[in-house]
Amino acid sequence: MRTFTPADRLEEHVSTADDHGEDRRKNAQDIENEQCASIRRVAQATGASAAELQRLMQRLQDIDRCGHGTGIVAQGHIAADRMESVMQALDLGDGNVAEQRCDAVQCIDFWLLEPLDPAHDKKWYARWKFWSFILGAATPEVSLTLQGLALRPSEPGDAHADLVAKARKVLESWRRTSEPLFWAAVECYVRQQSFSLETQAYLMHCIAAVFAGDTMKLSNAQSEQLAGVLTDTYCDALGTSATMPSADLYRRLSQGLEATDRESGLARMLGRSDAAQIAMTALFTVIDGMRSR
Numbered sequence: 001m002r003t004f005t006p007a008d009r010l011e012e013h014v015s016t017a018d019d020h021g022e023d024r025r026k027n028a029q030d031i032e033n034e035q036c037a038s039i040r041r042v043a044q045a046t047g048a049s050a051a052e053l054q055r056l057m058q059r060l061q062d063i064d065r066c067g068h069g070t071g072i073v074a075q076g077h078i079a080a081d082r083m084e085s086v087m088q089a090l091d092l093g094d095g096n097v098a099e100q101r102c103d104a105v106q107c108i109d110f111w112l113l114e115p116l117d118p119a120h121d122k123k124w125y126a127r128w129k130f131w132s133f134i135l136g137a138a139t140p141e142v143s144l145t146l147q148g149l150a151l152r153p154s155e156p157g158d159a160h161a162d163l164v165a166k167a168r169k170v171l172e173s174w175r176r177t178s179e180p181l182f183w184a185a186v187e188c189y190v191r192q193q194s195f196s197l198e199t200q201a202y203l204m205h206c207i208a209a210v211f212a213g214d215t216m217k218l219s220n221a222q223s224e225q226l227a228g229v230l231t232d233t234y235c236d237a238l239g240t241s242a243t244m245p246s247a248d249l250y251r252r253l254s255q256g257l258e259a260t261d262r263e264s265g266l267a268r269m270l271g272r273s274d275a276a277q278i279a280m281t282a283l284f285t286v287i288d289g290m291r292s293r
Contacts, residue, residue, distance in 0.1 A: 016112060016122040016196045019129075035138030037192065042136035045185040046173035053136045056166050060142045060149075063160075069145040072160070076148030080127060080206075083151070087209045090218060090277055093262065097223040101277055104284035108201045111287075126202040133189045133203075134210070135170050146170075175211060179272060180254040187250035197287050200246055204280035211272040222259045223278065226270070229257070230282035246283075253279060 026034070035057075043050040063069045089098045112122035127147070128140050135150065137143035149160060150167040158164065174182065186207075190200060218226075233252045237245035256269040257278065270278070 016125060016199050017116050019193070019196050019199055020116055020120060020122070020125050022194070031138055034192070038132060038138050038189075039136045041185055041188060042134075042170065042174075045181050046170065046177050048136075048170050048173045052166065053170065056146075056163065056170075057137055057142050059163060060137075060145045063163075064141045064145060069141065069148070072148035072152065073144045074148070075152040076144065076150070077124070077127070079151035080147065080209075084205065084209045087205075088212060088215055088273075090223060090274065091215065092218055092220045092223050096220050097227070097281070101281050104201070104281050105205060107288070108198060108205065108280070108284060111198050112202055122198070123202065126199045127206065129193065129195070129199060130203050130206040133186070134174055135167060171210075175213075179256060179269065179275070182272065183250050183254035183275075187247050187254070190250060191244060191247050194244075195246070197246070197283055197290075201280050201283040201287065204276040204283065208273045208276040208280065211276070213271045213273055216259060216261050216268070216270060216274055217263050218259055218274070219262045222262075223281075226257050226259060226278045227281045227285065230279055231285050234282065234286055249279065249282070 039050050039053050042048055043053065060069070063072075090101055092098045109123065112126055115121055116125070128143050131147040131150075132138060132143040135143060135146040137146055146167050149164045150171050152164065154161060154164055177185075186203075195203070230249055230252060234245050234249050237248040253275055257275050258267055258269050260267045
């Protein structure tokens with residue numbers, strides 16, 4: 001199924017293969033325009049210097065041309081996998097929806113690991129798009145090298161120590177960004193990229209891992225209700241022609257999801273990690289429903 005917005009010519013693709021194929025067809029000017037837009041978005045949302053981001057990416061391109069980026073990329077993927085493996089599950093007491101979230105992760109991983117061709121797989125593609133968003137890079141070589149630098153351990157005398165510090169500085173600036181501004185930037189990025197639902201679900205998984213913070217102890221009923229709110233938001237938007245349905249989902253996240261901690265009894269807005277996990281479960285529900293028809 002495709003959703004289409006006549007007004008702005010945006011599509012939501014059926015599969016990540018469509019996303020990847022579209023990127024491979026882009027010419028140099030399109031890539032440059034996308035890179036500039038990405039830098040502006042990160043700079044505006046986080047306060048990071050656009051000029052510094054551009055200098056950083058120029059250094060990374062120099063590294064890639066010399067062939068020194070491969071080990072950094074591999075380290076980044078190893079670190080990202082390790083980070084995801086220890087991501088804290090939603091604390092729901094009885095564990096029902098936490099188990100549903102684990103099922104969602106497994107299914108999304110399975111769908112994203114269906115090979116596109118011998119040279120590419122969907123999970124790495126989705127991870128590349130995530131780090132492109134977080135660190136303001138448009139090309140795969142630059143964004144993956146940035147990921148490796150941001151996640152690799154620093155060592156005394158590291159030849160890339162300054163780049164590591166700069167990559168982490170951008171990542172930390174996103175951590176300090178307010179929730180509404182962060183989710184508004186996600187909405188903007190999803191719109192620009194026309195992401196598949198599988199890619200979006202994996203992005204939510206990555207966001208939950210990278211921005212883990214003050215987690216909340218939710219009841220099973222609360223978690224189901226919040227996931228239902230986002231699922232309904234998506235489904236309700238299917239009947240409109242004003243926006244892409246998933247854009248409405250991120251706009252709803254920017255308004256905040258409120259819940260009551262079952263131990264303290266205090267109500268507050270969910271943090272970014274919990275909200276991303278709820279969103280991932282909602283997207284999985286939509287994907288699963290479409291696949292079962």
